[in-house]
Amino acid sequence: METCKPSPIPLCEPNLNGREKQYMAEAVDSNWLSGGSFLRRFEQQLADYTGAAHVIGVSNGTSALQVALTLAGVEKGDLVLVPDLTFVATANAVKYLGADPLMIDIDSRTWLMDLDLLQDFLENQTYQNSGGCFYCGNHRRISAIIPVHLLGNVCEMERLNTLAARFALEVVEDAACSLGSFRNGRHSGTSGLLGTMSFNSNKIITTAGGGAILTNDDRLAKRARHLITQAKSHATEYLHDELGYNFRLVNPLAAMGCGQMEQLSGFVQRKKQIAAYYQSEFSDYELSFQQLTPGTDSNHWHSAMLISESRELIAALAAENIETRPLWTPIHALPLFSQDLYISLEDVSSDVSQRGIMLPCSTSISDEQLLRVSQTIGKFLGIKV
Ligand SMILES: Cc1ncc(COP(=O)(O)O)c(C=O)c1O
Known part of the structure; x- marks a missing residue:
């Protein structure tokens, strides 16, 4: 069937x-x-x-x-x-x-x-x-x-x-x-x-x-x-x-x-709501969100979070028809830039890139869809915990 x-x-x-x-x-x-x-x-x-x-x-x-x-x-x-x-x-x-x-x-x-x-x-x-x-x-x-x-x-x-x-x-x-x-x-x-x-x-x-x-x-x-x-x-x-x-x-x-x-202020408002929603839903979990610099009023263009099993979570969400993406590959790790100088103590960018996942955040996303995303993530975390 x-x-x-x-x-x-x-x-x-x-x-x-x-x-x-x-x-x-x-x-x-x-x-x-x-x-x-x-x-x-x-x-x-x-x-x-x-x-x-x-x-x-x-x-x-x-x-x-x-x-x-x-x-x-x-x-x-x-x-x-x-x-x-x-x-x-x-x-x-x-x-x-x-x-x-x-x-x-x-x-x-x-x-x-x-x-x-x-x-x-x-x-x-x-x-x-x-x-x-x-x-x-x-x-x-x-x-x-x-x-x-x-x-x-x-x-x-x-x-x-x-x-x-x-x-x-x-x-x-x-x-x-x-x-x-x-x-x-x-x-x-x-x-x-x-x-x-x-x-x-x-x-x-x-x-x-x-x-x-x-x-x-x-x-x-x-x-x-x-x-x-x-x-x-x-x-x-x-x-x-x-x-x-x-x-x-x-x-x-x-x-x-x-x-x-003409719609920008409404778009920014919705992006802020989406970011606040994800952060409040997962405040109890071992997930990290980007912290704003002091004084920043962010447009929250793209919600993202860090989780060790990012690729597994991306696959679990994809199985539910929910589209996500990893964060960008660090520049130093791209072949074109491998000869260029990279100043780093702990290679934070690789860590953030490997654990990073960009979450659905269209301004047109409905509250029901947001709930479906968070429930799917919750289910994934439940299995892992
Ligand atoms: C940080 C950053 N810089 C530059 C660009 C390049 O912009 P465009 O795709 O319009 O050429 C982008 C686009 O995604 C970006 O995210």
Whole structure:
């Protein structure tokens, strides 16, 4: 006899129940496709929400990082400090520039770059001269640092910025996951020289594919727009004054973003409820959740927890048609980055990665579905206890 599979609970699906389709149709009808009024409106909505002086829509979060690092002055042969636990795009963007990432292990509570370890590294393994900061091990310049606000938790930017200034490093914040996350009243991605965002389909708002560069610097904002439009230097003639990219966000996708922005505060509220639910359900168990840095008001973009038998739990949930994922593989463990330097005392990132599991957290998830997820986890834990 055929057994009936329970209905699927997806990991994190887009929620397009606002005016997205209406705005996209308007954008298409206007015949303004590459640029247009929805792109300007979306950029302004993001600027108003985050408090950034300038927001530049781009094709995705990875291209945003690539351009931001270029604007920050990262050059071929440089080293760029990145947390060891992040999505690969952070480190890939460094490689695109002919530079290499230098991975710093994460803090076991916040899962963000360990700032004690960073400080110790900068104080004891680098030197400075008029050309900048250099790694003692190979005399390569360290030009920038990319704090990543992982899963919505915001790095302690005051401390990080102070260290960066002391060691002549430019700061590019990877805020791909943290639209809606604030720390001490300041939106993530607006404390460094530049910040970047992603609107990939699993993010808190989506434009299917898209991203943004944030900055308070007028000159950098102008140059960002120039670089993402093939560095075209003349209004009508095809003159290009440097190596540019075709990285613009297109108008119909920005229209989707406008519809999404209208719902952002509701999305953040639901994400917070989901995170609070998981944490309260499993407060008695030996499961760990990410701890927020002091002062952080997280968007809780993605609920995740640590459990020793993470792969077995993923399989048990999959058997009930509940989709989960492991946390990202640490950068140092990926073959492409195996020759790059990894600063660590206890390899916390591998531990968090091995025990990490990303839980279903679509903004459209129902309370009944949340209950089904927690009951399935509870059953798994019951068997194990
Ligand atoms: C931390 C982080 N950085 C960068 C990116 C890249 O963004 P995109 O997929 O829009 O290129 C992502 C996307 O998932 C991310 O999670």
